[in-house]
Amino acid sequence: MEEVKTGVNFREMDLEIKRFWEERDIYRKVKKLREHGPEFYFVDGPPYCSGAIHLGTAWNKIIKDTVLRFKRLQGYNVLDKPGWDMHGLPIEVKVEEEFKINSKKDIEKKIGTERFIEKCKEFALRNKEVMERQFKNLGVWLDWENAYMPIERDYIETGWWTLKKAHEKGLLSKDLRVVYWCPRCETSLAEHEVRGEYREVVDPSIYVKFRLKDREDTYLIIWTTTPWTLMANMLVTIHPEFNYAYVKVTLEGEVEEYWIVGEPLVEDVIEKAKKDNKIKDYQVVKTVKGRELEGLKYITPLLEENERLREFSKMERVHTVALGEHVSLEEGTGLVHTAPGFGEEDFEVGKRYGVPVYSPIDDRGRYTEGLWKGVFVKEADKYIIERLREKGLLLAEGKIKHSYPHCWRCKTPLLFRATEQWFLKISKIKENIIEQARSVHWVPSWVETRYINGVKYVGDWNISRQRYWGIPLPIWVCESCGSYEVIGSVKELEERMINKVDLEDLHKPTVDKVLLRCHCGGVMKRVPDVLDVWFDSGLAPYASMNLRELKKADFIVEGHDQVTKWFYSQHALSAILFNDVPYKKCMMHGFVLDEKGNKMSKSLGNIVNPDDVVEEYGADILRFYLLSANKVWEDIKFSYNELKDVRSLFNTLWNAYAFAVNYMVLDNFQPREEYMRYLRDEDRWIISRINTLTKEIIEDLEIPHLHSYTWKLRDFILEDLSRWYIRLIRSRTWRESEDPEKLSAYQTLYYVLMKLILLLSPVVPHISEKIYQNLKTEEMPESIFMKSITVDEEYIDKTLEEEMGVVREIVDAIMRGRDRIKYTLRYPLWRIILPKSVEDIVKKYGHIIKEQGNVREIEVAEFQGSISVKPNYRELGKVFKSEVPKVVEAIKSIDPQVLKERLEKEGVVKVGGYEIKPEYVDFKVEMPENIVGVEFSRGSVYLDVKLTEDIIKEGLMREVIRRIQAMRKDMDLDIEEWVKIKMEGVSFDRDTLEYIEGEVRGKFCEEVTPDYNKTWEIKTPDNRRYKVEIAIERIKE
RNA sequence: AGGGCAGUAGCUCAGCCUGGUUAGAGUGCUCGGCUGAUAACCGAGUGGUCCGGGGUUCAAAUCCCCGCUGCCCUACCA
CATH class of the missing domain: 3.90.740.10 (Valyl/Leucyl/Isoleucyl-tRNA synthetase, editing domain)
Known part of the structure; x- marks a missing residue:
């Protein structure tokens, strides 16, 4: 373990960790480690190779990465190929722009199909590289080297095989159909090209x-x-x-x-x-x-x-x-x-x-x-x-x-025109598709309705496009007799072709050259069309693995625009081939909008580049933000303010971690199981909490409900760890080096931090790895991602968690009460009174209440005062239904004090003809004005303020300590550095002075050569004023 | 036009499934306090026609119906 500096730069850290993963080849090692685990098949919905990712695609991959990292921590062998969508008109258009042409005629006449295709390929591959780098910058671990690409030979072949199968099943047909037609571009358009236009x-x-x-x-x-x-x-x-x-x-x-x-x-x-x-x-x-x-x-x-x-x-x-x-x-x-x-x-x-x-x-x-x-x-x-x-x-x-x-490219209003196209006859299997959809676990569940309603309206799938950059249709038509054949593989094609064509690449115009012999003796030529790009991605469940059988994905997740697109296209193809849906669990996520809720677009100039965010905040902050800003299926309004909140959350985490480590380093602490023997209540409490949290988080991630996952982590870090546990153990950390209570606090912190970063690691992998690398011992695995996520059930103590919750409420109530009467924490409270309902808690944890509230005595007693009654409507409603108002009237008609006593004695009291049982009412003690009472869930705390000389003295002492500490901090002293102090304007007895010396690492002296001095005004609750001069001198070695 | 989702404090969102009388959190602003991990924290104040209108019910942010607005999907309604 090494000392940790606060004021962390998360971006520098994430670059450092990425280097570490790279140099040590951690990703491969993790894959190797899980090789024999149960399989978890994930299929990536391929982003289109447009050239740049946006926050939406970033979010998409971050969701995937988080879920997959979690599955690995559970021991699964995760199949995690990413994929790319590389064919299609958008790239053709870009390439046309590069060539400065804009019609089909120009492509064929001026450029030549071969050169055009070559350029499209280059373009797609170049864009892929850029986007891959951007995804990696987000810390996304996928098997980038083995990504699936629909432009590759195997993939295209799988597409051919699919069509042949469809043909064999009678689900492929050539039909005259009405299609969208752009009169300017002289081409038909696909349904999806018209969407949003x-x-x-x-x-x-x-x-x-x-x-x-x-x-x-x-x-x-x-x-x-x-x-x-x-x-x-x-x-x-x-x-x-x-x-x-x-x-x-x-x-x-x-x-x-x-x-x-x-x-x-x-x-x-x-x-x-x-x-x-x-x-x-x-x-x-x-x-x-x-x-x-x-x-x-x-x-x-x-x-x-x-x-x-x-x-x-x-x-x-x-x-x-x-x-x-x-x-x-x-x-x-x-x-x-x-x-x-x-x-x-x-x-x-x-x-x-x-x-x-x-x-x-x-x-x-x-x-x-x-x-x-x-x-x-x-x-x-x-x-x-x-x-x-x-x-x-x-x-x-x-x-x-x-x-x-309208045409999305040239904005011309479209016409509808009957043309000959190739179709997959979805209409024949639509009922099956709908039925199969019901077997999917949809997240959120209403996606099922949306999906099925979508499917109900789809027609047969027009898969042919009169374009160039796509998988060529493997259909050859006879010039003499007009019959056609569907070819299912390269091998088959090679066997059948009657001329000699090199089939290294299967795109146009290569395959167009292939001629076959028809059974009638005529020559068969390929239809010139290419396939719809949605066919490409629809193949992914099996083509990405080059399979010829169905392998159901355990999990897929995409944005809500994909419900009727990719969720459907892959289902349609699998339904045709395998009569089944190709995924078991399907999650939908939202869109990232700008701060005002507008779509991010070039024309509005409101696009936020993920790289820029990462550059400023680090990948982890963006990751956590995106997974916590909203429920995953809702849209996110991207906000820098909220990003900053996330950063401050991780600052708090980092400070908690630095606090722990720096004290451990100071005391040369080595974690040891045996220190667990000295656990105190608060230690057992937070250990129970972190295990409960682990259990809940595993459930959340299984669904996965990423918002509850991140929200719970945030609450734990802020509330349980930083604001409560560390506050409770602070005094233990100042003790001398071999004190078992200090060591057990360290051990607890160590245990909790280790568990915590493991829970955090799916969403904030860099920060977690960084902390892990410093905390890990020799025997532990090289990377946090080689560890397993487990719950130590034996440490879970629900009662303790509940009771500690009440303790915290009481302490908070004391603070509130003090604030109300302007009685600061530095002066002890002579006594507080707590109700009988928390007697056990006081017995067990009174010391915590005393220490945190600076309270000398706790008395448990029912406060005597006038009582008021509050009807419990929920209970009354169950029994009396429409009579409730009358019953309430009856309850209020008698003296609450009498009602309370009778209920205690008799159990059931008859009022106005109604039987009143104790659970129908709650009693509350009304507080007189002159008593300081503060409510909490189980009653009220009463503060008894008595100003004795002794109490004032103790408060004064704390005032002085606090000021000396503030001065030390101003001087930027090291924690363990000793100082000489001269103090005038207030006096203490010998014991108190020694106590102060211990608290502030100082020696009181008559003469000092001050490095720093300051005069303070101190006002006590009994209105005495002190002018205190404090001078501090550093003791140099 | 049809389907889905959303509408709660200035802003971002819980709560709604399973109705219960004082609707929460964070953030912002004002004031006060605490602090040797914390540019952190605590408290008080500020801030609400729970989108609107009907209905069911003793009781509705919550259930039902009718609208309005926004987003996504579907759609040549000729």
Whole structure:
């Protein structure tokens, strides 16, 4: 053990400890040590290689590191591969920026796919390095050298294997589907790319009349915000269960028409129509259920403008009324214009009715047919509106502000367009997924609801992307017969390929070159698509280990944005392959927001860089802060003030540790079991406390409830250790070197600190290791992380813990009372009176109360005074329910003193017809004004102040000691340094002087050559004033 | 629009599951005290429409319903 300086710099310490771990290869040694322990399989949700971590990703890894360090302390062999998300559009975009290009055409024509891919790879790897360094700076111990990377051959192969399996199970399909399409980037976008990209836009809002084919005066009224989709209208969908009204409308010139509108919306529609139409009168003439209208044939309004629509209308079910549950009566007319080529729900309805999926636009969003061929569809809106007006089919026109998806890259409003894509048919196994989700241990538990609700709404998973940087789809299509095959491994591919391609790397464009022979004799070429990046990370549970079987993760944890993303994507794949969920326990954490609760973002300029925080405070302070600022599933408002609170907490810990060690060093203390024989009550108390704490913390970390874990540690450090235990043993530490009571205090401190730092080590690994390195003996393991976390049950004494709690309350009450009457701690209290309820406690721990409260006598007696009664509502409520107020009235109607005595004698007392039992009431002694009484949980403490000469003298003595000590401190003397003191203005007897000398390490002399002198004013409680001059001289060697 | 979570002191948060009459802690501010581990600590004061409105109950921060606000997720409601 070596002496410890206070005023610690946690950042310097954490760098020192990181060096220590590095030089001694501690991480590997710890892994090795736990090699044969029970396995704990952790799967890291891979962060995207964007180039820099933020506080949220820092928090994420700190949670993981803390939990895993704890599992290791429990002896588990933790599988702890980190992972990286490396493919995908975000990196492609960055690389496009580097090349100063921005279209697919440029990639293929100007740069070349090969060079482009090469650059993406470089970019991902470079970012990975930067982020890895940042994670390491936080003290995160993961198996960085063996991290999983989806760009590696094995990983890609696992992806192929997965798809092949899915195919074999009939869960892979090629379908025409409506997808998001960016007309500027000329590509489809994935659902997740659209998330968070909804913005408010103003669109046209029009009501259109669709005339029925067989009745010239009857119209279906529809509402739409995308007039351009009318060019592909196929159906009008209505709800089968809703009521639809035939409204007889009388227009200018006595023209009568019938409008079919959802019944509750009639007035609404008429109101809207009034603006552009002279409606003289209207009347609902008939109401029918939606299903009765099914099959009605109508004339689509843009029939003349699009040749193709005319062809389609000859088909039986085209341009008829269809039924759909998705129709609502919230807005519009209750009738929905349906264009299967331009909308997901429309597509579904269209499929059910077997009408063509008609999507007459090109990659850039321009019509490929019809009157406005070549015009960008949004541009065509106004022409269409005009045309409808001319044709008399426009009922009303307006604007609507609503949220609409945009391209996250170029901010262009997206279109919906039917294209051919590859899908995993989640719809077929959705019920299984939901069922499996119920077997997961979710933290917090309501994530289950959220997850399941999320899954309920997901459709089939579109896994194909018309992009470059991703796992290539292992699907080859025959150019002659159109059949396709899914390849499950590199070996299989090599066996099948009919040309010669080096398959070292499996990305585009390499695999694109591979040709296979079809059974029909034709040549098969790979589909050009790559996989959605969410497929990459979804593979992680087995691909990270290169497995071909399910290995359920014991634990995963990610932010709340991942509930419907990674929690789902990996489950979906495992459900397809193994019919099971790939994790047992799944925890969700929140986001880190700025101080005001805003999201941290570049545009707001409020981003806090974790590296900067670590640089200023050290990694441990940030770690503890992030795990204690809130419950893990709630968001954290990042605050430097709270970070400072954490720093001061660890300052306190450090000072407690320095206090202990410095005295131990001074006395050359060596820890020994045998000193445990001399334990005093307070020692046994804190030893019990630390073991209770250990037990509770193990439970908290098992869940894991990291907030209770850190909160309990904080309370222990501040309340139990620093503010109480050290205060109690202070006097024992000044004793001479061989005093067993001092040694037992040291032994206790040693034991407690060792246990404490072990509990702290998962969250503050550097500080704990630093303390451990100084406290450890030769025989102990090289690093704190090689130790095991255990509870010494035999030291737990619950009664002692409770009783000590009461002792502390009493002492605190004494302090409060003293404060109230301005009677300082330096003057002894002649006597205090405590109630009978704490008689045992006084008997056992009276000495502590006396010492801490500076009390001479404790008397145990019931204070005689007027009594008041307080009803115990909880108890009364149980018995009397609604009678409670009457019972309370009855209780209050009799003299409390009488009630108390009778209850004591008779047990049960009848008042006003109610039986009153002792547990129904509490009695309280009212204190007269002139008595100093202070309440605590078991009654009151009464302070009896009597100023005798003797008491004043003792107080004066303490006044003097305190001042000399203050002067020593001013002089910056070492604790053991001796001084000469000259004192004038107050006198003491010989014994007192000697006592003072002992307390302050000084000798009173007649003459000194002062190094420091000072005059003090002392006022005693009996209002005597002393002017005391004190001069101190250092004694030099 | 639907789902989940949150709303309590100037600020950060406990308490709510399991209802009990004086709603807590830390921090901030004011005043006082203590101190040879502590830029620490202790005490007093300051500070609350427990988001709003209904309901259940003898009793609601707590349970129920309806709203409002914020965050996340889902969503082309045409």
